[in-house]
Amino acid sequence: MKTYKYDVVIVGGGPAGLAAAVSAKKQQAKVAILERNGELGGILEQCIHAGFGLHVFKEELTGPEYAERFIDQVEDLDIDVFLNTMVLDITKDRHVSAICGEGVLHFEAGAVVLAMGCRERTRGAIRIPGDRGAGVFTAGIAQRYINLENMKPGTKAVILGSGDIGLIMARRLTLEGIEVEGVYEIMPYPNGLYRNIINCLDDFGIPLHLSTTITRINGKDRVHSVEVAKVDEHRQPIPGTEREIACDTVLLSVGLIPENELSRKAGVALDPVTKGPVVDENLETEVPGIFACGNVLHVHDVVDYVTTEAEEAGEKAALYAKNALKKSDASVAVHAEGPVRYTVPEFVDPEDGADKKIKFRVGAPIEKGVTVIKAGEKEVYREKKAHRFLPSNMEIHTLKCSAIAGVRGDLTVSVEE
Amino acid sequence: MKKIKMSCTTCPNSCELLATVENDQVVAVEGNLCKRGVTFAESEYRCPVRVLTSTMILDTGAKAVMVPVRSAKPIPKAAMQDAMQAISKTHLHHAVKMGEALIKNVADTGVDIVASKTVLM
Numbered sequence: 001m002k003t004y005k006y007d008v009v010i011v012g013g014g015p016a017g018l019a020a021a022v023s024a025k026k027q028q029a030k031v032a033i034l035e036r037n038g039e040l041g042g043i044l045e046q047c048i049h050a051g052f053g054l055h056v057f058k059e060e061l062t063g064p065e066y067a068e069r070f071i072d073q074v075e076d077l078d079i080d081v082f083l084n085t086m087v088l089d090i091t092k093d094r095h096v097s098a099i100c101g102e103g104v105l106h107f108e109a110g111a112v113v114l115a116m117g118c119r120e121r122t123r124g125a126i127r128i129p130g131d132r133g134a135g136v137f138t139a140g141i142a143q144r145y146i147n148l149e150n151m152k153p154g155t156k157a158v159i160l161g162s163g164d165i166g167l168i169m170a171r172r173l174t175l176e177g178i179e180v181e182g183v184y185e186i187m188p189y190p191n192g193l194y195r196n197i198i199n200c201l202d203d204f205g206i207p208l209h210l211s212t213t214i215t216r217i218n219g220k221d222r223v224h225s226v227e228v229a230k231v232d233e234h235r236q237p238i239p240g241t242e243r244e245i246a247c248d249t250v251l252l253s254v255g256l257i258p259e260n261e262l263s264r265k266a267g268v269a270l271d272p273v274t275k276g277p278v279v280d281e282n283l284e285t286e287v288p289g290i291f292a293c294g295n296v297l298h299v300h301d302v303v304d305y306v307t308t309e310a311e312e313a314g315e316k317a318a319l320y321a322k323n324a325l326k327k328s329d330a331s332v333a334v335h336a337e338g339p340v341r342y343t344v345p346e347f348v349d350p351e352d353g354a355d356k357k358i359k360f361r362v363g364a365p366i367e368k369g370v371t372v373i374k375a376g377e378k379e380v381y382r383e384k385k386a387h388r389f390l391p392s393n394m395e396i397h398t399l400k401c402s403a404i405a406g407v408r409g410d411l412t413v414s415v416e417e
Numbered sequence: 418m419k420k421i422k423m424s425c426t427t428c429p430n431s432c433e434l435l436a437t438v439e440n441d442q443v444v445a446v447e448g449n450l451c452k453r454g455v456t457f458a459e460s461e462y463r464c465p466v467r468v469l470t471s472t473m474i475l476d477t478g479a480k481a482v483m484v485p486v487r488s489a490k491p492i493p494k495a496a497m498q499d500a501m502q503a504i505s506k507t508h509l510h511h512a513v514k515m516g517e518a519l520i521k522n523v524a525d526t527g528v529d530i531v532a533s534k535t536v537l538m
């Protein structure tokens with residue numbers, strides 16, 4: 001068994017892993033990326049549509065273009081990359097074992113960065129009754145088939161869920177000559193970005209049916225139809241509104257969940273809402289020296305924010321490996337309150353002099369509101385301008401350290417309407 | 418009079434615009450944070466343009482590899498189907514570099530279809 005020693009070992013070579021690697025390397029750390037696929041880039045390789053990089057590069061790039069800019073940097077900086085290498089286990093003292101064509105590899109890491117991305121929720125996770133015929137795919141799998149493997153999933157599709165991947169796929173299928181009958185969303189509001197509703201559905205005259213869901217999938221060998229029905233405010237199908245739609249393909253775009261098997265094995269605590277690790281403001285998990293960033297930490301809709309988050313994680317991991325990461329014991333918890341579903345980080349240090357980046361999402365749309373952060377009863381942050389909050393948009397706010405210096409109680413983040 | 422929903426692509430703010438059209442003219446725009454939203458709404462009404470993305474087949478002999486491609490710049494929506502046809506008719510037989518022009522002046526739009534990725538043979 002081969003053993004390697006690195007300051008920073010990065011698990012996953014998607015945009016999070018790439019940015020973390022580059023930034024750790026810039027801190028003079030010895031860095032390795034372990035990636036189970038045969039190439040770097042992660043999910044971006046199948047996201048051939050444009051819409052990446054508006055924040056980081058100020059232009060609209062496709063997924064592969066965005067990835068290639070970082071892959072080039074990784075090559076230029078001589079970062080060690082292990083492809084076709086799947087990490088199987090991480091221990092609390094940062095021994096990482098992985099399997100590749102040559103057998104098992106062993107890594108001793110000064111610090112580990114978790115960057116494994118996320119996976120899609122499947123039919124099982126949402127329990128649609130009916131037959132188990134072929135033709136039901138997650139939107140991401142269909143994307144992979146069409147864009148990377150040149151396979152056509154079917155001829156007429158119904159899409160369940162209005163997440164961005166489902167919207168992007170509605171356009172992609174239409175352009176490839178596959179009919180999309182409609183997109184069905186159980187919630188009374190769409191889940192994807194507004195831009196994608198206009199450019200992927202409206203542009204092609206594809207209807208979006210809100211407060212509607214698939215109640216049954218029919219077809220023993222291959223899907224031949226689905227039954228859809230309107231739902232009430234408790235998301236229960238309303239009798240009498242059922243409608244049968246002929247189709248041979250169903251795409252599910254019903255949410256993403258962080259890939260958390262390895263995180264669990266490493267013994268890091270997981271947040272019940274994000275399903276990703278609990279982290280402090282350094283993006284360090286509760287296991288010292290293990291950091292997390294990107295979709296494995298919490299699901300991001302915009303890759304640019306993955307990049308900035310990962311750059312921070314990479315830098316902090318490199319500092320940790322060199323024993324140079326400042327840490328005090330004065331950590332306070334950050335809680336989500338009211339319409340706020342979760343926050344990242346879950347802990348901050350009020351005494352370290354650094355400003356805090358607080359990220360969160362709301363559970364339901366709010367037409368006009370402001371973000372408010374309190375320490376106990378004391379208000380320490382209030383957003384100036386009221387705006388709309390959507391579950392599909394991640395909020396990022398900077399809390400000045402001076403505002404919370406000396407506070408004892410926990411912080412709570414909420415939105416006031 | 419009609420109202421048209423639009424998504425401004427001028428900057429990351431992605432303003433949700435509502436344009437009012439009368440006698441074939443955009444007479445009012447709501448939802449824009451800045452003046453550029455008005456300019457966008459006018460051109461979006463006149464001639465909506467989009468970046469077109471798809472894939473092309475690269476025949477390596479051993480197996481077919483998919484090369485992601487894009488229009489170098491946004492092209493008129495009306496030209497999209499023609500451009501898609503031109504893309505699916507083109508097969509590649511050589512390594513490509515990101516940004517390399519693969520179809521010049523696609524569907525007479527004045528815009529090239531370029532590779533979104535470097536693919537070596």
Ligand SMILES: Cc1cc2nc3c(=O)[nH]c(=O)nc-3n(C[C@H](O)[C@H](O)[C@H](O)COP(=O)(O)OP(=O)(O)OC[C@H]3O[C@@H](n4cnc5c(N)ncnc54)[C@H](O)[C@@H]3O)c2cc1C
Nearest residue numbers: 012014015016036042043051086087116117294295302303
């Ligand atoms: C289908 C889809 C469409 C999207 N569209 C857009 C868009 O239009 N605009 C935008 O800005 N953002 C978009 N996003 C979001 C953006 O792409 C993601 O936020 C970003 O890719 C997340 O990066 P990541 O590195 O965390 O995860 P990923 O890109 O998923 O990378 C994770 C990597 O880890 C590897 N890995 C996992 N487990 C292991 C293991 N055990 N051992 C070794 N390697 C492992 C995987 O193979 C993968 O390469 C989209 C996301 C998806 C899923």
